[in-house]
Amino acid sequence: MDSSDWMKxxxxxxxxxxxxxxxxxxxxxxxxxxxGRIDSKEAQRFVEDVMQQIKVGQGNFESTMERQLQNMLQDLGVSRQSEMDELRGRIDRLERQIRDLENKMWR
Known part of the structure; x- marks a missing residue:
């Protein structure tokens, strides 16, 4: 299971x-x-206030969890997608250079 699955x-x-x-x-x-403790408008404001606080807390929780997950993966030595893409690009360039050198040798 990759990190994005865990995050999801x-x-x-x-x-x-x-x-x-x-x-x-x-x-x-x-x-x-x-x-009769509160009226309906106060109840609505209460619900809206609590939900707003939950949304803010959830956003903070998500960003904290994402940072912790990235740190954990880094500590485990798992490469990021951007690093893998960069390495694939370098390998492609090296393979092209080898093919070019081989073609020059056979001419």
Whole structure:
């Protein structure tokens, strides 16, 4: 499983968790309105504020997880895609140079 698959799975877990939290927050705020603790506008603001905080936290979590994953892969010696692409380009150039030299030798 490559790093992008792990990241996708982590994000899906985060999205699922966020959905559950949003649902529970909505249920709690609806119950507070029903109990007369707060009015519907306050409940809506409460839900929006909490969801905004979750979105900010989730963005921070995602970027932190991505950095940690990149560091871990680097520590394990796993090359980045850009490094692999650069090496493939260098190999292609070297193969071309070898073919050119071989063609010159046979002329």
């Amino acid at each position: 799975q982590l994000l899906l877990v985060g999205i699922g968790t966020t959905s559950l939290v949003a649902e529970k927050i909505k249920e709690v705020s609806d119950q507070w309105v029903k109990d």
